[in-house]
Amino acid sequence: MKKEVLGNCPVCQSKLKVVKLHCEHCKTSIEGDFVLDKFSYLSKEDKLFIEIFIKNRGNIKEIEKDLGISYPTVRRNLDQVIGALGYNVKPSEEELSKKEILEKLSKGEITSDEALKRLKGE
Structure with missing residues (x-):
């Protein structure tokens, strides 16, 4: 069973870096100082949210249904992922x-319909 690459140290939570790559087919190994992409440092929950977000093409209603969460929770999760990727929320x-x-x-x-929805907290 293959394991997912860890982005953060399980002991101190510092970012990990890859120092060795290995090809199982030809047995070539490459050592160096490799960087992981931003997504590697996200939690499993954040990665699942991104997967569901992409699957539903950003449609909030569909994300709500898939994850069984409310609109404000979808927005909060999205803001969390944006922040974790290093962007200002x-x-x-x-x-x-x-x-x-x-x-x-x-x-x-905004339209009057949008204003009403926002004022009602929808």
Whole structure:
């Protein structure tokens, strides 16, 4: 049974690096200082979320169904993955105050239906 490459040390949680690659077919080994990609450092839960997100082409309703979670939880998980990949997480629309939502509506940045949904927390 093959094991997944660990991205973080199980003892201290520091990032691990790969120092040896090996071909089982021709038995060639290459030693060096190799870097893992950003996704290798994500938790199993974050990787599962990304897989479900991609499978559903980012459709939040479908992600909710597949994972059995609510819209705010989908958004929170997405923000967590974005942060774990090293990007700044912008406040989600749900975090905007009612005043900000109404300002967006008055500027024509969102529709009245979108404003109602956001004000209701949907």
